[in-house]
Amino acid sequence: MSLIEEKRYLRKLLFGFMALLILLTGCTDPNYANNEPESKQTLVIQHATIVDVRSGKLVSDQTITITENKINHIGNSEDVDIPDFAQVRDAKGQYVIPGLWDMHVHLEENYKNALPLLLANGVTGVREMGASLTNVDQWNKSIQAGMTAPHLVYAGMILNGGPADEAPHMVYLKTAEEAREAVRLNAEKGASLIKVYSWLPRSLFLAVMDEAKKFGLPVGGHLPVEVRASEAVQLGFKSIEHLHGLFIATSSIEDDIFENADMSDLLGYSLAEIEASQHYDSEKADKLFRTFKEKEVWPVPTMVTYLNMAKTEIDPRSKYVPTAVQEYWAEVISATPPEQTELMAAINSTTPGMVQKLNDAGVPMLAGTDSSYEMTNFIYGVSLHDELEMLVKRGGLTPLQALQTATLNPSRYLDREQELGTVEEGKLADLVLLDKNPLEDIRNTTSISAVVLDGKLMEKQTLDQSVKTYPVIQVADIKDKLE
């Protein structure tokens, strides 16, 4: 090799090395991408009507420019220049809402089935409310390996007291030290809240509140039966699932119940709540609800829970639910004594009244479903739309308020209003494209045409293809099989 050839060779080598360096830093350094706008993945949604979930205004003929995973620009369609490298989606005649959040689900081992189903229903974020830490590892591993999934925040394992059961998603605590240790374990696994359960003794509840504070984690869940709602909220309790304890807390017989009622099991607790609902004390309620607003306590009604569990047939939309799960549900339904179904129906009939009172008092709420295959007739994603419908038709919310429970309110609860909750510049590009106006009829949230998750467009057809279907079985079929 001559000297000139050698120089040329070295230069080539150096050039290649530098190109590789640029490529590598380009992958890891987000600032690099800002210098090269043309290289960014761009999605443009044209001629859309944006639903402003803050004000309830409809803004027509808008063009949304999405760069990578963020909404970069929104403007009148006639004024916006579209880069020629962009992927363009015409949304003429369609409505764009923020991606929906289901604030109470249990993914457990069902995540491979549940996550595509949630996405196909426009759910771009979930708050998982109790699973084993093994399950937490499984989801995180799958998502890191590239599984498409809604944004996920989770509680980790549920902190409970009382006699130990087999449930792998719960720990049964005996001492304050155990309680503190459980908080630490969840925190180490990346939990974004600590969930407590009905039978956690008050002394351990106090230890949990204290330990969680050290990690900056909110505490929510089932209000323990030994703890009054007024005390819990003063201590910073953040979300009240299933409205547990609220009938007791707003009744004139609260003292009597805390002194005399046996609430050591679900039946005893439920009967106390139903009894308390007959003794509503509006002055007491107003005071409590004011504290909710001041302290930002979020009730999560999960009205659909009682509706689903009171059903005596398999929901015809269970075609998305694996056969083995449907068979299990059919067995549970046929083995459930009518008294229990009646009890569920009774709670089902009292809950809407509390939702109305909270809403009248101006307390914002969160949409949650309690979806899990452990309980009958819960269908991931589908149940969230049922919850929104119930919030309107039975809870007295306007369609806008119902939409807020799954968009704007979760962003506030999560303290992520900067990136979630509305369709605005600078936020994450999590969107749902609807064929019909959800402010006219809340059921129109089911008229899904496409979903955008982290800036990635998924058409309805693609979403449906990612979801498996099964034949729907009848409870009678299982009864015949069992006999």
Ligand SMILES: [Zn+2]
């Ligand atoms: Zn739950």
